[in-house]
Amino acid sequence: MIKYLGLEIRRSLRDRRYLLLVAGWPVAAYLLFSTVFGSAADRTEGLAPTVEIMVAMASFGAMGGVLLASGPRLAMDRQLGWLRQLRLTPLSPARILTARLIAAMALSLPAIVLTFIAAVLVKDVTLPLWEWPLLVLVIAAGCLPFAAMGILVGTIADGDGAQGLTMVLYLVLAALGGLWMPVQILPSALQTVAKTLPSYHLAQLGWHIARGAVPAVGDAAVLLAWFAGAALIAMAASRRLTLRTA
Amino acid sequence: MTYHPSAAGSAVSTIPASPDGADPAVRVNGVTRRFGAVLAVDNVSLSVEHGETIALLGPNGAGKTTTISMLLGLSRPDSGSIEIFGSAPGSAAAHASVGAMLQDGGMMPGVLIGELLTMVRSLYQAPLALDEVLEIAQLRGLERRRVDRLSGGQSQRLRLAMALVGDPRLLILDEPTAAMDVETRRGFWHAMGGFTERGRTILFSTHYLEEADVAADRVVMMARGRVVADGTPSAIKNSVGLRVIRFSITHPGIAGLDALPGAVSATAHGNRVELRCSNSDTALRALIAARPDAHDIEVAGIALEDAFITITDGLAA
Numbered sequence: 001m002i003k004y005l006g007l008e009i010r011r012s013l014r015d016r017r018y019l020l021l022v023a024g025w026p027v028a029a030y031l032l033f034s035t036v037f038g039s040a041a042d043r044t045e046g047l048a049p050t051v052e053i054m055v056a057m058a059s060f061g062a063m064g065g066v067l068l069a070s071g072p073r074l075a076m077d078r079q080l081g082w083l084r085q086l087r088l089t090p091l092s093p094a095r096i097l098t099a100r101l102i103a104a105m106a107l108s109l110p111a112i113v114l115t116f117i118a119a120v121l122v123k124d125v126t127l128p129l130w131e132w133p134l135l136v137l138v139i140a141a142g143c144l145p146f147a148a149m150g151i152l153v154g155t156i157a158d159g160d161g162a163q164g165l166t167m168v169l170y171l172v173l174a175a176l177g178g179l180w181m182p183v184q185i186l187p188s189a190l191q192t193v194a195k196t197l198p199s200y201h202l203a204q205l206g207w208h209i210a211r212g213a214v215p216a217v218g219d220a221a222v223l224l225a226w227f228a229g230a231a232l233i234a235m236a237a238s239r240r241l242t243l244r245t246a
Numbered sequence: 247m248t249y250h251p252s253a254a255g256s257a258v259s260t261i262p263a264s265p266d267g268a269d270p271a272v273r274v275n276g277v278t279r280r281f282g283a284v285l286a287v288d289n290v291s292l293s294v295e296h297g298e299t300i301a302l303l304g305p306n307g308a309g310k311t312t313t314i315s316m317l318l319g320l321s322r323p324d325s326g327s328i329e330i331f332g333s334a335p336g337s338a339a340a341h342a343s344v345g346a347m348l349q350d351g352g353m354m355p356g357v358l359i360g361e362l363l364t365m366v367r368s369l370y371q372a373p374l375a376l377d378e379v380l381e382i383a384q385l386r387g388l389e390r391r392r393v394d395r396l397s398g399g400q401s402q403r404l405r406l407a408m409a410l411v412g413d414p415r416l417l418i419l420d421e422p423t424a425a426m427d428v429e430t431r432r433g434f435w436h437a438m439g440g441f442t443e444r445g446r447t448i449l450f451s452t453h454y455l456e457e458a459d460v461a462a463d464r465v466v467m468m469a470r471g472r473v474v475a476d477g478t479p480s481a482i483k484n485s486v487g488l489r490v491i492r493f494s495i496t497h498p499g500i501a502g503l504d505a506l507p508g509a510v511s512a513t514a515h516g517n518r519v520e521l522r523c524s525n526s527d528t529a530l531r532a533l534i535a536a537r538p539d540a541h542d543i544e545v546a547g548i549a550l551e552d553a554f555i556t557i558t559d560g561l562a563a
Contacts, residue, residue, distance in 0.1 A: 003368040011356035080352030085408060088318060088348075089369045090341045242320055 001095045008103035012069055022068055023110040026061025027118045030054060033180075034123055045182075045207045051127070054119040055206035059139055060179040061111025063199060066143040067170050070104035070150025074241075075162030078154065084242045093238060097151060104147040108140045127210065135209050142202040145226035146173075152234040155241060173199040198226040269332030270295050271416050271447040272317060277326030279312055286312040288471035289326070294449055296415075299442050301458035302451040303482075304468035310451040311349060313468070314420045317449070318346055330416065342371060345414030347405045347422050353393040359404060360389030363411055370412035382437050383407035398425050406434075410441070417441065419450035423457065435461045459483065489526035489547055494518055496539040506532040 012018065034053045045052050077083050086096060113136065119125040127135075150166065157165050174180055176190065177199025183191050194200050201219040208215050272294035279287040287309040294300050302310045315321045316328055319336020333339040354362055363380075367373040380386045383406045388396075393404060402425055409417055417438075423431045438461065442448055452458055458465045459479040467475040467482060475482055494517050503512035503521055508528030512521050519540075523529040526545050533540055 003365045007354070007357055007361055007365045010361070011354065014356055077352070077354070080355065081348065081350045082352040082354050084320060084348060085351035085353065085405075087320065088341065088344070088346050088351075089366055089412070090338060090371075091369050092338070 001091065001099050004091060004096070005099040005103055008099060009106050012073075012103065012107055018068060019110060022061060022065035022107065023114045025064070026057040026111045027114050029060070030057035030115050030118055031122060033057070034119075038123075045211075047207060047210055048125075050119060050123040050125050051210050052207065054115060054123070054125055055135070055139075055210050056179045056203055058112045058115040058135070059142070059199070059202045059206055060174050061115055062108035062139050062143050063146050063173065063179075063202065064170050065107040065109075065111050066104045066146040067150045067153075067166050069107040070100065070147050071153035071157075071166040071169075072159075072163045074100060074151055074154025075157055075159055078241055079159055087242045093241070097234075097238070101144075101147045101151060104150055105140060105143055108143040109136070112136050112139050128212065131209055131212070135206055138205050138209060138215055139202065142198075142205050142220075142223055145198040145223050145230060148227050148230035148234060152230050152237070155234050155237045173197055176200075177203065179203055196222070198223050269329065271298070271331060272449060273327075273329040274313075274317070275327045277313075277316060277323040277328060279309075279316060279321070279323050285471050287316070287323070290468075290471070290473050291326075292466055292473065292476075294416075294447060296447055297442065297445050299438075299448040299461060299463050300450075301462035301465045301479075302449065302468060303453065303455060303458045303465050304451075305453055307470070308468040309471040310468055311420055312471075314346075314348075314418055314449075314451060317418055318344065318348075342412070343415045344418060345409035345412055345416075346418040347402075347409045347420060349420045349424070351405055351408070353401070353404060353408075355394040357393055358389065359385060359391050359393055359396075359407075362393055362404075363389075363407055366408060367411050372413055373411055374413045376411075379407050379411050382410055382440070384433070384437075399430060402426065406437075414446070416447045416449065419448065421451050421453070423452070423454075431457070455483070484524040489523045489545060491521040491523060491526055491530055491533060491543065491545050492518065493521075493533070493540040493543040495537065496541070502536075503533070506536060508532065 030053060034050045037053065038049050047055075074083075083096070087093065116125075116132065116136070149169065153162050153165050153169065176186070176194045177183075177197045178194060179199055183194040183200065186194060201222045204219045205215045205223075208219070270293050272292065274290055274292040277287055277290050278285070290309070290313060302313065304310050312321070316323050317330065317335055319334070319340060328335050330340040331343055357365075360376075363376060367376060367379075380389065383403045385400075385403055385407055388400065391400070393401075396404060402422070406422065409419065423434055426434060435457075438448060450461070455465075462479060465475070465477065465479050465482045466473055495514075496517070498514075498517065500512045500514045500519055503509060503519065506521075506529050508523050508525035508530075509532075510522040510524055512519060514520075521529060521533065530543070530545065533543075
């Protein structure tokens with residue numbers, strides 16, 4: 001399974017267009033937002049805008065990397081018949097999906113690391129040294145529900161449908177989850193919805209650390225619940241993975 | 247020392263039917279599979295012994311691919327049972343001992359042939375050497391080619407390599423030569439011959455009787471979801487009727503002609519009659535004796551495909 005996992009990651013890293021999208025976009029968005037809103041005093045998380053936006057954009061990029069690496073790619077592999085072929089090897093379906101989940105999770109890292117580097121080099125962000133690795137780790141681990149959601153999308157939707165559905169999911173989760181703008185500016189009904197989203201809790205986890213606080217257990221619990229929900233539905237639908245498409 | 251009469255008696259009968267014990271490579275028992283209203287596989291039973299090369303022969307829609315899908319555990323029978331070396335299809339034990347080429351098996355995009363085969367090789371306990379796989383599948387020198395940038399023939403060879411890499415005891419090939427020209431097909435079966443020499447079992451599907459004749463020890467003919475014939479290639483060829491006697495008759499009526507020795511079936515178009523034969527020499531002598539009114543007689547060979555399709559249609563109707 002380790003070799004399959006390695007090959008999954010390697011093929012993603014070979015896909016330049018994908019890398020540019022998932023790592024380039026959040027870095028560019030970070031530089032833009034932190035310049036435009038850099039002096040605004042109305043940030044809501046009690047952090048310097050350059051730090052708050054850094055965590056938000058790292059989360060945004062990580063989420064995108066994971067969603068795009070899981071959903072559309074799984075749908076494509078399914079349609080190509082690669083999953084049928086792989087299913088004939090001794091690698092069990094549970095291991096196949098676990099490997100894909102971990103591979104997708106690993107693809108949260110480029111966006112996180114590049115956004116942090118941009119923040120340090122361009123915006124002179126400084127944090128206590130121990131916070132950096134913890135932030136990387138927590139944001140990456142916090143992407144677990146997105147990996148499961150991606151696998152669910154890739155299981156139930158085909159090719160272009162999976163691509164489209166993933167993008168909609170990505171943008172809605174980012175916008176409503178407070179990654180682009182504070183959820184406080186949303187109407188109160190939407191705020192209620194926003195605070196149930198995994199993207200909101202992912203950002204909260206990061207902001208806690210950036211404030212020097214321990215990550216909140218409540219946020220982690222919500223993320224785990226989303227993961228469990230998506231994973232259960234994906235498993236229920238997983239018979240579709242090896243169906244004939246031709 | 248004590249005498250055990252039962253032990254002595256059973257010594258003869260417990261000689262294993264095969265080197266691995268009593269379980270055949272494949273045992274299919276009364277398997278049925280429906281897709282909606284369509285009966286794709288209809289009460290099929292079939293057993294494949296170790297070391298056999300068996301062809302599943304039939305026209306499109308005969309149920310070959312559905313049967314193979316079930317043998318591989320990719321779909322389940324509605325009723326009936328299947329065992330692969332005594333294990334359930336799709337079980338870990340079955341996956342470890344079976345290699346397969348699917349018609350619609352895709353390859354992992356974005357990776358190199360060498361990377362892919364190395365990865366898949368690592369999934370098996372006792373795989374073939376990578377070099378040997380590349381050699382048999384004629385992929386040597388293409389290790390650094392991306393799998394999504396291959397020609398049709400190269401893709402098919404990669405599918406073969408994927409099937410072989412685990413050094414399976416049973417190879418299941420769904421129309422392995424469908425996209426191949428005659429030359430490539432010959433090369434393919436030559437490579438497969440090397441594989442069976444090591445005591446391996448092969449089950450392949452085809453709609454070419456000629457291919458089944460050349461490559462298989464045994465042919466199982468399927469039509470409309472049922473097994474319509476099971477035997478050696480020559481027995482199948484005889485039942486199919488490979489020669490035809492055409493003649494004109496003065497007195498209408500062809501009743502009884504298909505019962506002549508050596509004849510298989512008779513059809514009339516006006517006063518012209520076509521008599522399919524497994525042995526046209528015997529049938530011709532009998533015909534002349536039985537029908538003095540037969541004239542303008544000609545004897546010809548018929549295309550294998552035509553003969554085959556007519557017969558399977560006739561049997562399944």
